[in-house]
Amino acid sequence: MRRLSWRMVVSGVVGLTVALEALPWLLNWLQVRRRRRPRRDVLFFPSQVTCTEALLQALVKAPDGPTASCPCNLPHCESSLSRLLRALLAAQDSLELCLFAFSSPQLGRAVRLLHQRGVRVRVVTDCDYMALNGSQIGLLRKAGIQVRHDQDLGYMHHKFAIVDKKVLITGSLNWTTQAIQNNRENVLIMEDEEYVQLFLEEFERIWEEFNPRKYSFFPQKKQGL
């Protein structure tokens, strides 16, 4: 009997050891499964010209409405532009845009659709590129979206977006059809708290600085490039 209880105690302790060893691994495994991998993506341009109609339509149609296939002749596959659109259209609450030039009709339409859906959109841009041929800024303003612009000597040359204060989209790409279809460009899409926070602070700094109450109506002209 004494021999049996001795064996039982040892087995119990060994069992406890194994269980204690396994526990952190099990918890970690469960945590990794639960924790979605944060989004990290790089888009390179020029982008193949593809149809983006389905992506934009998906934002306006009723959830149980018919999914009309687009009859146009463009390829209906993924492209850098469609991936950029998808990242933007994911916005549910807020969208901050800090863009030097904004004339892409697809991106303009996406931003207006988000605004219609109730996403709080704020746009900061460079005053020299606001009224250029094809600029989307007028259409955004007409739709009721808040736009602020610089009056500085230098350019407001950022090209970044922040989606739902969680995802940063930044790079070399101006939001123009020329840049999307012809230029060598890069865009990073990063679900990264640290970077998002820093860019959000930069946005708020500029947003406050470009407050219309601070406009001077006879600013100096900009210097050359």
Added chain:
Amino acid sequence: MRRLSWRMVVSGVVGLTVALEALPWLLNWLQVRRRRRPRRDVLFFPSQVTCTEALLQALVKAPDGPTASCPCNLPHCESSLSRLLRALLAAQDSLELCLFAFSSPQLGRAVRLLHQRGVRVRVVTDCDYMALNGSQIGLLRKAGIQVRHDQDLGYMHHKFAIVDKKVLITGSLNWTTQAIQNNRENVLIMEDEEYVQLFLEEFERIWEEFNPRKYSFFPQKKQGL
């Protein structure tokens, strides 16, 4: 005697349990101490105008040479430009540059100094901005640095650098004094294998595409912005 040995076995097993529990934490702690945090930095511009002489001098002077203080009137503190310079000057083996416009004298000098020190520098740029007033491209070529440029309809609009195939420097900033001192710009400095690899592949793709053997001597003119 039998009671003593029973106690000893239990103490031994409990000791072993504790040791086995502590081991992974100890190993992890040692690993964290050994593993330096990868570099993650964001620079915002315009940059304060500061003296960058000491940074550049540090690259040419003998390790035991005198540290002459610069007598100029500029502030001798950190700035976004000095942090960008520091990230570049860390290069020991290789530097890939993919730049739309490059006219900053400080950044040009830094790149030439790295080349003199034996770092393999390769530069890709946009042909339209190569010969502009103040462009550094001619000086880089004169120093023996390999430069390749596009002949495309679109712009080679990237603005990134890769240091020692380990650190990616990318953003909206053209390497011009106008952009550094007057524009709102951002630059990310990322020691991140995944991003570095993707940008390195993009660099190699462009480098091969811009091989002078592939030049056509009557290319089409570029389209407007």
